[in-house]
Amino acid sequence: MKRDARAFWLRYPGHGEIRTVALPEPAAGEVLVRTLCSGVSRGTETLVFRGGVPESQYTAMRAPYQDGEFPGPVKYGYLNVGLVEEGPPSLLGRTVFCLYPHQTRYVVPAGAVTPVPDTVPAPRAVLAGTVETAVNALWDAAPLIGDRIAVVGAGMVGACVAALLARFPAVRVQLVDADPARADIAKALGVGFALPEDAAGECDLVVHASATEDGLARSLELLAPEGTVLELSWYGDRRISLPLGEAFHSRRLVVRGSQVGTVAQARRSRRTFADRLALSLDLLADPAFDALITGECSFEELPQVLPRLASGDLPALCHRVLYDSVADSV
Secondary structure (H helix, E strand, O other), rough: EEEEEEEEEEEEEEEEEEEEEOOOOOOOOOOEEEEEEEEEEEHHHHHHHHHOOOHHHHHOOOOOEEEOOOOOOOOOOOEEEEEEEEEEOOOOOOOOEEOOOOEEEEEEHHHHHHHHOOOOOHHHHHHHHHHHHHHHHHHOOOOOOOEEEEEEOOOOOHHHHHHOOOOOOEEEEEOOOHHHHHHHHHHHOOOOEHHHHOOOOOEEEEEEEOOOOHHHHHHOOEEEEEEEEEEOOOOOOOOOOOOOOOOOOOOOOOEEEOOOOOHHHHHHHOOOOHHHHHHHHOOOOOHHHHHHEEEEHHHHHHHHHHHHHHHOOOOOEEEEEEOOOOOOOO
């Protein structure tokens, strides 16, 4: 039986299209998933959309089920929630999360999908990949009870980090962003908010996620002596300058990178990628995370919507893509 699905492809930087793709028959140990919704990771995916992945990072930036090559044509994405239509009995009929691009149906190994807990609505589960990044960042940062912490950059990743930090006992956490409208996001997540010039200093830890040179410089300014900036931003093909003069050395400050492609060193011996993703899905039982979904469109609209997301004409944290009305041929 011939099966077709429809997928979003970046034809070349700045121009996307929907293509028909042939689906293989699921083999033993594989699942056929019908997508319910997917999420556009605004930072990474819009960088890919505009062709901003440096050639030196083509391999590092590959998504798990990417087709094609940078800068295009390429099928890219990794926030997919769907329903298992064929596969092992333990997964049949289950709602699952998968690091798969924007496509109406797909076939992957059963081990590539993670069941969504009954406590998490499918539309919210598209945030699992972003919460996973936040979990890994906090494994790297290892905040302590009573720490004074700032999160600079109230995008998807920064907001997720702040939301998780708000659960730590006796921690002072402040979400910092140049856009005053992000105060509403902070309030929904239960954290304090400040503009960069008003942020509280003497921080033990600053998590930087604004992907701006000014944001990183301000992060260093907010540190107490021997404090750490955990850098989560991905700058792509942009070069930035870092102010390492003035008090950087005398205050013994630290800038440390964190990247979700590797499980944090402190957890590596006893935690797996699957453990991290399952934990992230459990955390999404909190309805506060719904505040991070700031836009929606249908799958058919995605070629027109992604250019607007990439240009900033359509502001969003996580933009959700809905598939209910999409029909495939069988």
